Amino acid sequence: MCCTLGTARHPGTFLFLPHLPGIVPLHDSRGTKGPSGPWDMGGMDMVGRWGLYVYPHPYGWVSGRSMPVSLPGRGVYLFEGVERAGSTTEEGVGVGRAGSTTEEGVGVGVGRAGSTTEEGVGVGVHRSLSLPHLHEGCTGIGVDRGQGCGFGRHPETAMALGNGRCWGWKRTWWILASCAWKVQGSTRAYGVGDQVPIYANKVGPFHNPSETYQYYDLPFCKPVEGIKHKWEDLGEVLEGDRMTTTPYDLKFREDQDFTEICTKTLEPNEAERFREAILEDYYFQMFYDDLPIWGFLGKVVPEQQGQIQTFKKFLFSHLHFELAYNRKNVIEINVSTDPLKTVDITQGSGQVVTFSYSAKWKETDVPYERRMEKYTKYSFLPKHLEIHWFSIINSCITVLLLTGFLSTILHRTLKRDFLKYTDTDPEVPDEDESGWKLIHADVFRAPPLANLFAALIGTGSQVFAMSLCIFTLALVGMFYPYNRGTLLTACVVLYSLTAGIAGYVSASLYRKLGGTNWANNILLTVCVFCGPLLVAFSYLNTVAIFYRSTAALPFGTIVIILVIWALITLPLTVVGGIAGKNMAKELDTPCRTSKYSRKIPQLPWYRSVIAQMTMAGFLPFSAIYIELYYIFASIWGHKVYTIYSIIFIVFVLLLIVTSFVTVALTYFQLAVEDWRWWWRSVLCGGSTGLFIFAYCFYFFNVKSDMTGLLQTSFFFGYMMLVSYAFFLMLGAVGFFSALLFVKRIYGAIKCE
Numbered sequence: 122m123c124c125t126l127g128t129a130r131h132p133g134t135f136l137f138l139p140h141l142p143g144i145v146p147l148h149d150s151r152g153t154k155g156p157s158g159p160w161d162m163g164g165m166d167m168v169g170r171w172g173l174y175v176y177p178h179p180y181g182w183v184s185g186r187s188m189p190v191s192l193p194g195r196g197v198y199l200f201e202g203v204e205r206a207g208s209t210t211e212e213g214v215g216v217g218r219a220g221s222t223t224e225e226g227v228g229v230g231v232g233r234a235g236s237t238t239e240e241g242v243g244v245g246v247h248r249s250l251s252l253p254h255l256h257e258g259c260t261g262i263g264v265d266r267g268q269g270c271g272f273g274r275h276p277e278t279a280m281a282l283g284n285g286r287c288w289g290w291k292r293t294w295w296i297l298a299s300c301a302w303k304v305q306g307s308t309r310a311y312g313v314g315d316q317v318p319i320y321a322n323k324v325g326p327f328h329n330p331s332e333t334y335q336y337y338d339l340p341f342c343k344p345v346e347g348i349k350h351k352w353e354d355l356g357e358v359l360e361g362d363r364m365t366t367t368p369y370d371l372k373f374r375e376d377q378d379f380t381e382i383c384t385k386t387l388e389p390n391e392a393e394r395f396r397e398a399i400l401e402d403y404y405f406q407m408f409y410d411d412l413p414i415w416g417f418l419g420k421v422v423p424e425q426q427g428q429i430q431t432f433k434k435f436l437f438s439h440l441h442f443e444l445a446y447n448r449k450n451v452i453e454i455n456v457s458t459d460p461l462k463t464v465d466i467t468q469g470s471g472q473v474v475t476f477s478y479s480a481k482w483k484e485t486d487v488p489y490e491r492r493m494e495k496y497t498k499y500s501f502l503p504k505h506l507e508i509h510w511f512s513i514i515n516s517c518i519t520v521l522l523l524t525g526f527l528s529t530i531l532h533r534t535l536k537r538d539f540l541k542y543t544d545t546d547p548e549v550p551d552e553d554e555s556g557w558k559l560i561h562a563d564v565f566r567a568p569p570l571a572n573l574f575a576a577l578i579g580t581g582s583q584v585f586a587m588s589l590c591i592f593t594l595a596l597v598g599m600f601y602p603y604n605r606g607t608l609l610t611a612c613v614v615l616y617s618l619t620a621g622i623a624g625y626v627s628a629s630l631y632r633k634l635g636g637t638n639w640a641n642n643i644l645l646t647v648c649v650f651c652g653p654l655l656v657a658f659s660y661l662n663t664v665a666i667f668y669r670s671t672a673a674l675p676f677g678t679i680v681i682i683l684v685i686w687a688l689i690t691l692p693l694t695v696v697g698g699i700a701g702k703n704m705a706k707e708l709d710t711p712c713r714t715s716k717y718s719r720k721i722p723q724l725p726w727y728r729s730v731i732a733q734m735t736m737a738g739f740l741p742f743s744a745i746y747i748e749l750y751y752i753f754a755s756i757w758g759h760k761v762y763t764i765y766s767i768i769f770i771v772f773v774l775l776l777i778v779t780s781f782v783t784v785a786l787t788y789f790q791l792a793v794e795d796w797r798w799w800w801r802s803v804l805c806g807g808s809t810g811l812f813i814f815a816y817c818f819y820f821f822n823v824k825s826d827m828t829g830l831l832q833t834s835f836f837f838g839y840m841m842l843v844s845y846a847f848f849l850m851l852g853a854v855g856f857f858s859a860l861l862f863v864k865r866i867y868g869a870i871k872c873e
Contacts, residue, residue: 806855
C-alpha cells in the first residue's frame with residue numbers, strides 16, 4: 122500500500138489529496154509531527170482520518186472537509202474549504218477525478234482581497250509520472266508539475282511534490298502527486314527576516330537571445346551547501362530556463378551594507394572565460410520572488426596607446442540590490458554595479474577577485490497586484506505608444522481603402538456578368554459566350570494531389586483554431602510579462618488539443634473530393650506540420666547541444682513532448698479523421714462536372730502562379746508589417762510585448778484582407794476561363810507567409826545585431842516554421858473564402 126503527502130510552494134494554494142482506488146491509507150504512514158514547516162499538519166495524524174479537519178496555515182488557519190467516493194475503476198475526491206490567510210479570505214470548491222494514471226480537476230473560486238473582488242474560473246488537466254515499486258520496503262518520491270490556467274491578471278504556475286513510503290509484495294504502484302491550483306488574489310507574504318530565495322537563471326550574449334548558457338558555466342561563487350536546481354515546467358524548459366540557487370542571502374526587509382560571498386584567484390581558463398564573456402556583452406538573469414532582474418558581467422573600456430587602440434576588460438565583483446516592499450510583499454527589485462569595485466582581467470591570470478553584494482530595502486505604496494506593470498511599461502512609453510497606435514490606424518485605413526475600391530469594382534463586374542448570363546434572349550447565340558460561365562462543368566473538378574490538398578487545409582484549420590485560442594488567453598490576461606513559459610506551454614497544449622480539427626477537416630474534404638484511402642490521408646495530415654517541425658528541431662537541438670546551450674532540450678523533455686504527441690495529438694487526429702470520414706457528404710455544388718476537362722487558353726505572364734502569389738501576399742503583408750517589428754523585437758530581443766489588443770486587431774485585418782484578395786484573384790482567374798482555382802487559392806492565400814519569411818532577412822541584417830551559427834540557425838529555423846504555419850493557416854482561409862465565393866456565383870446562374 123502507498124500513501125502520499127503533498128506540499129505546495131505558494132501559500133494560499135489549495136491541495137487536492139486524492140483517495141486512490143485500491144489504496145487504503147495505513148496508520149504507519151503519518152503526517153508530519155510538530156510545527157516544523159509551513160504546511161505541517163500541526164502534529165495531527167492525517168492518514169486514515171478522512172473527513173473534517175483543521176490545520177495551521179503560515180498566516181492563519183485552513184479548515185475543510187473531504188469525502189472519498191468509490192466508483193468502479195476510478196475514485197472521485199470532493200474537497201471544499203475556507204482558508205484565511207492574514208486579511209485575505211479565499212473560498213473555493215473543487216472537484217477532481219483520478220483514474221489509474223491521470224488526474225483531471227475542475228475548480229471555481231471567488232477571492233476577496235480588501236475592497237476588490239476577483240473571480241477566477243479554471244480547468245486543470247495534468248498527467249502524473251509513475252515510479253514502479255517491485256519489491257518490499259521501497260521508498261518512492263513522485264514529482265508532478267501543474268500549470269495554472271485561469272482568468273485574471275496574474276495567473277501563476279504551481280508545483281506540488283509528493284513523497285511517501287510504500288509497502289507491498291512484488292506489486293507496482295503509481296505515485297500520483299496532486300495539482301496545486303493558484304487562486305486569484307492570493308499573494309506570497311513574508312515576515313521581517315524571512316528567507317526569500319534568489320535564483321540564477323542563465324547567462325548569454327545580449328545580442329543573441331537564443332544563445333544562453335547555465336549560470337555556473339562561468340566560474341562564479343557557488344553556494345556553500347551546493348548547487349540546487351529548481352523544478353521548471355514544460356514552457357520554462359522550452360524557453361531555455363535553468364534556474365539554480367545562488368549564494369546571495371537577501372532576507373525580507375533586512376538591509377546589508379557589504380557581504381562577502383567568496384574570494385578566489387582566477388585560473389587561466391577562468392580568466393579567459395570571463396574575458397570572452399565580457400567582450401561579447403554577456404548578461405545574467407536572476408529571479409527574486411518571481412521578479413526578473415538583469416545585469417552585465419563587466420565592461421569594456423577603450424584605451425589609446427599611441428596609434429593603437431586597445432580595450433581593457435573589467436569584471437564587476439559587487440552587486441547592489443535595491444528592493445521595495447509593501448507590507449508583507451516584495452514589489453520591486455533592481456540590481457546595479459559599483460564602478461569602484463571592478464577587477465581588471467585584461468591580461469593573464471591570477472587576479473584575486475572578491476565577490477560581494479549589498480541590499481537596501483524601501484517601502485512603496487504600489488500594491489502587489491500591480492508590481493508587474495513596471496515591465497509592461499518597459500517597451501512602450503506613452504509617447505511611443507501613441508505613435509504606435511497612429512501607425513496601426515494609418516495602416517488599417519490604407520488597407521481598408523484599397524480593399525474597398527477593389528470590392529466596388531468586383532461588385533460592379535459581377536453584377537454585369539449576372540445580367541449577361543441570365544439574359545434569355547434567344548437572338549444571342551451560345552457560341553458568343555465567354556468568361557467564367559463557360560467553365561461551369563470544370564470549376565468543381567477535384568484538384569490534383571487531393572490527398573495532400575486536404576491535409577494542408579486540415580492542418581491550416583487547426584493552426585487557425587489554435588491561434589484563436591491563444592488570442593483569447595492573451596486578451597483575458599494570461600500572458601503577463603515574464604510569466605515564464607506560459608505562451609509556449611499554451612502552444613504545445615492547444616496544438617495537441619486542436620489536432621481533432623485537422624483530422625476532421627482533412628478527412629471530410631478528402632472524402633468530398635472522392636478520396637478513398639482515408640488512412641493515408643490521416644497519416645499525411647499528422648505529418649504535414651509535425652514532419653518539418655521534427656526535422657528543424659533535430660538540427661537545431663543538435664547545434665544547441667554542440668554549443669552546450671540551455672536552448673538544447675533535455676532528453677526527458679523530448680520524451681514528454683513525444684508522449685504528448687503519441688497520446689493526445691495522434692489519437693485526436695485519428696478520431697477527428699474517422700468522424701470527418703463518416704459524417705462527410707457529397708460535395709454540394711450547383712453545377713455538374715463533365716467527364717472531360719476543358720482546355721485552358723494561353724495566359725499572359727502576369728496571370729501565372731508566381732505573379733499572382735506576389736500580388737496576393739503584398740496587400741495582407743502591408744497590413745501587418747508595422748506590427749511585425751515589435752513582435753520580432755519581443756521574440757528575438759529583450760523588448761516586452763503586452764498590447765495584445767493591437768495585435769488582435771491586426772490579426773483580424775489580416776484575415777479579412779487575405780480572404781478578400783483571394784476571392785478577387787479567384788474571380789480574375791475564372792474570368793479568363795482558367796478553372797484550376799483550388800490550388801491557386803491556397804497558394805495565393807498563404808503567400809503572406811513567404812513575405813513574412815522574406816522580412817526575416819531584413820530584420821536579421823538591418824534591425825538586429827545577432828551573430829553566430831547558433832543564433833542564426835535558431836532565428837531562421839524557427840521563423841521558417843512560423844512562416845510555414847502562417848502559410849497553412851492563411852491558405853486554408855483563402856481556400857474556404859474562394860470555395861464559398863465560387864459556389865455563390867455559380868449558384869446564382871443557370872448551369873445546363
